[in-house]
Amino acid sequence: MAKAHKSNGTAGFPKDLKFGNGRSVLVRLIEPDDEAKILAFARSLPHDDLLFLRTDITEPEVVEDWLNNVHKGNTATVIAEAGGQIVGYGSVHSDQARWTRRVGEIRVQVTPSYRGSGLGRHLAAEIFKIGQSRGLKKMAAMMTPDQAGARAAFDKLGFQVEALLQDWVIDRDGHPRDLLIMSYDLEGLNDRISV
Numbered sequence: 001m002a003k004a005h006k007s008n009g010t011a012g013f014p015k016d017l018k019f020g021n022g023r024s025v026l027v028r029l030i031e032p033d034d035e036a037k038i039l040a041f042a043r044s045l046p047h048d049d050l051l052f053l054r055t056d057i058t059e060p061e062v063v064e065d066w067l068n069n070v071h072k073g074n075t076a077t078v079i080a081e082a083g084g085q086i087v088g089y090g091s092v093h094s095d096q097a098r099w100t101r102r103v104g105e106i107r108v109q110v111t112p113s114y115r116g117s118g119l120g121r122h123l124a125a126e127i128f129k130i131g132q133s134r135g136l137k138k139m140a141a142m143m144t145p146d147q148a149g150a151r152a153a154f155d156k157l158g159f160q161v162e163a164l165l166q167d168w169v170i171d172r173d174g175h176p177r178d179l180l181i182m183s184y185d186l187e188g189l190n191d192r193i194s195v
């Protein structure tokens with residue numbers, strides 16, 4: 001990716017892009033009134049995806065919390081929309097009040113019918129740019145080792161395994177799972193991620 005942008009990385013939105021078989025996707029910044037669309041997106045995800053959601057975004061109060069964090073500047077989110085419906089998002093979460101403030105946690109989610117066409121990579125790249133502009137030095141992605149697709153995708157984006165923590169999380173069905181943390185050092189950016 002190119003050098004850090006002087007803006008906060010949010011210039012240039014919305015963007016009309018083509019993915020897969022030429023399907024148009026509007027990539028834009030999240031809006032304060034996106035709650036209903038996010039809930040509809042989350043509730044449309046297959047059980048396997050819901051199982052591993054980092055926070056339960058099928059619940060209105062969790063989405064309200066997310067939107068509040070965007071308002072406070074702790075979270076930045078880029079939405080992918082097609083036909084007026086959300087088909088994916090990329091988000092970076094950090095907290096300036098914490099000692100982990102150099103690290104941003106990246107979350108990317110794409111609806112199954114839009115996977116494998118580069119949308120996840122694009123959303124991750126947009127979020128990288130925003131995270132870098134906000135001064136973050138490292139990006140981390142958290143998943144369970146069962147999320148093979150996510151691991152492969154982040155692997156291809158240049159992320160490396162940082163840690164494997166045993167029985168660290170509980171899935172939506174109440175089962176303990178290992179937590180795999182993959183990370184990418186923004187100070188050593190290379191050409192693998194570009195928007």
Ligand SMILES: CC(C)(COP(=O)(O)OP(=O)(O)OC[C@H]1O[C@@H](n2cnc3c(N)ncnc32)[C@H](O)[C@@H]1OP(=O)(O)O)[C@@H](O)C(=O)NCCC(=O)NCCS
Pocket residue numbers: 049106107108109110111114115116117118119120121122141142143147148149150151152153154156157
């Ligand atoms: C992870 C996820 C966002 C990837 O989205 P996507 O739109 O399918 O990703 P892309 O099409 O941009 O693929 C990115 C790269 O990963 C590879 N990849 C994606 N899914 C893969 C899979 N299941 N197996 C192997 N490789 C895969 C792609 O081939 C691509 O590499 P390439 O450009 O060299 O061909 C999507 O699978 C998803 O939403 N998963 C569920 C949520 C999740 O687990 N999120 C991660 C936790 S933060």
